[in-house]
Amino acid sequence: MSDTAWWQHGTIYQVYPRSFQDSDGDGVGDLKGIRQRLDHLCWLGVDALWISPIYPSPMADFGYDITDYRGVDPIFGRMEDFDHLLADAHGRGLKVILDFVPNHTSDHHPWFMESRSSRHNAKRDWYIWRDPALDGGPPNNWLANFGGSAWEYDPATGQYYYHAFLKEQPDLNWRNPAVREAMYDALRFWLDRGVDGFRVDVLWHLIKDDQFRDNPPNPAWLPGHAGIDRLLQRYSCDRPEIHSVVAEMRAVLDRYSSRVLIGEIYLPIERLVAYYGRDMAGAHLPFNFQLIFAAWNARDIARIVDDYEAALPQGGWPNWVLGNHDQKRIATRVGAAQARVAAMLLLTLRGTPTLYYGDELGLENVPIAPEQVQDPWEKNEPGLGLGRDPARTPMPWDESENAGFTLGKPWLPLNPDHATRNVAALAADPNSILTLCRQLIALRRAYPALHRGRYLPLRTEDDIFAFRRSCGQQRDLLVALNFGQTVKRLALPPDAAGADLLLSTGLDRIRESTGEVLQLRPREGLVLQLMPR
Template structure:
């Protein structure tokens, strides 16, 4: 098994960490089959190390029929052959740890593939030992599903099974049946899965759909959601999933006890962390705080407040932070703009390169940890994937108003002089965007003015400022064009001011003597009663004498 002796075993390392998400299918193909793999990730670790991040979040690589590209697991304890072997995974752990990079793997515990042996046995009849391992229910007298719950991927979340003559629950694809967390044997088996990977040397888990583990034991109908309360942060606007208030199909209070059981297991290992994905359009921040507060459940979690379509004006960012802070100072968020499930934020918010830079700087200064998605450091836009090349079942279901998630999952671009971007010698599983080629790693890595260089500099700056890593958050001022706030830790204060517009601004300074920090990747700013910033600029000041 891999050892972590090369890493500093600080149990608090995750607080303020920058985590880099790798989507294995699209990072680097090492064997010429057009699909990225674990050996390819090892080949590209130098890039991750130079970026300066603390950890990698590795999207699913488990054995799977790949109908949802690894989020439909058929064997939790093995690597799918398209990605390599368990030995390859051990090699990745060793190679990352030798560079001081931790590995967080994506655990999909709420559901499995319908090809998982557990489900094959469960659906065989109503008397077998795993009969109650999934959420089964009888039809209503008229043959319709047990209740009105809807799938995020469209349609009812119930599927009829003619073998058992019952419906089973699936919050996502029909081929992704939901496990029954009310069954103690299921919970114990999933804890054993986590133990298997901890014993191999992983440093933590990203927990997919962490608020979906339990459903209401009584299977009560969800109420309708008023039009004015609907938003498309979790599901696209064309999806009727947004028409319900999801009171009973997720977010159940029993979930907290399972998270405590999981935390007890993690606490028996050194310096392990968790980051939970909270998918809820109405109460995401509250759930995030509840799941991470108290020190006995998750270490950190993220909701979709900054992964949504709503443009992040200074006013909105201030509101998001105020809401997050209102639920308790002992909770911890993990902020992201982009990931494998949403349109890349440069396209989603129609940002110029100058705007991408200032928003990246802002992300590095919010209270919480940070997730970056592969290619974000290159300033990649959403790729255009034609319908005939589409792989994502979600996109196929709601095309053309929602084009799915393939546009953010296209291969990483390493070289500009190769039509496949240096990703593969074969035709990639998704086409490489021609618009991405001129933003490749090779075209940016020697350019001190590039987006890549900016991300490297901003991550490095963050690490020099303990208040940005672990400190409290205090608002100073905000409107649509700017946001200013302080971060404080152990008496050390840093002031962060961001111009989120294409016009110059002047912002009154809070009380205190400030020394402007010229080491960040922005212009040095001199002190006065106000701070004046040019378009899409940021400024940072330390309280004089505090550092």
């Protein structure tokens, strides 16, 4: 692996800290809890853990509203707890990636409290303030991602401030050089402590249109869908000037050895790939969320993979994501059997895979009763199914009370089947999805074709998506995925006849040697090693 960086050949595992492991009985996960469960990550075989925000916060959006970029919220522990976690992770060979939330702060952040105190305060221009429109209303038609106008009126100073999300999350003015330098200093604080990189929240939002033009209507929007989608966000995000900001951020990380910059970017492929930057001086990994929104069939998946591979700039390293803390879980989207196919797809495609905690267990979205709702988006736009709580529920570790997650009352309910769907039970089951994920990660580590080889499309028809992974003089691997509900037969290329079956999604086909035709059971995936050249 010497010719690839750790973030290229490794697997990233996202931890949502509130829900991973509680160490003090308050029902909320914390840093000591993550530290207690590092052995699971090592056993699974991942290379890095990405931790969602742990900074001091009023928790209006559960940590994405920050009051101090250089601290740890007491609900998660103390700074020394983070240092111990970092040291233990590094001691086990695990990298640690932090969430970085530069687009907005909490309205309780000292910067914003200064900014709103007076139009003449030195930090007034650290945020986005605008005079009312002629009718006294908001300056333009921009909408907040969590519902309603993106502008909040401040009676004391007679202006509106902009918030792309909650009104408790005012957006910083990234056109102000002082803001940029303050945020880069925050990055340096954590880099100096030894953090291995950052996942940057809503990276494509940082720069807004300097003329504050109205966003155009979205002709495809339908009632009953998220309010933010009523407009095309042409002027409120993804502005051309953003790329110089990303390059500056990358330059901060480049002063340290072997650090990674990951960008959260929900954009079409042709716009996403621009975030690699000129001469690859942007984000190392602009997060590729195409599989999250894909129609789950062979043709659409193959088209997405081929389009993405074709769009990547020279030197751009691909990456793939199936789930995160903002989206429905993959097992809910495609079903239990296809979740196994999805795991094989994620861990055999070219590029860096990111695995969301609990997906290795096949966890599904957990029903949340109205009185249990925590997510502000669900509270702001109820009844639309936008709530993110169902994908953020506690990790079930064993069959004990509260599944070993806490000695108190969990902040969100556990999965109803936690007595049987938990880490201990599935780790002991040789045919479980957890065992499958572990074996896929081990296979990815063992075979250079999987962690750094080329992607070569082979066939997409009749519910079958098949491709090859090739690396130098190594024997090629062939991946065949059946997205259908019936048995399918795949005619193999001449050099694939007599291939060795390395792994099936069912974990029950071993030591098979193929003939000229490969038979796949319904919703089955296979990895084969082809004959020597």
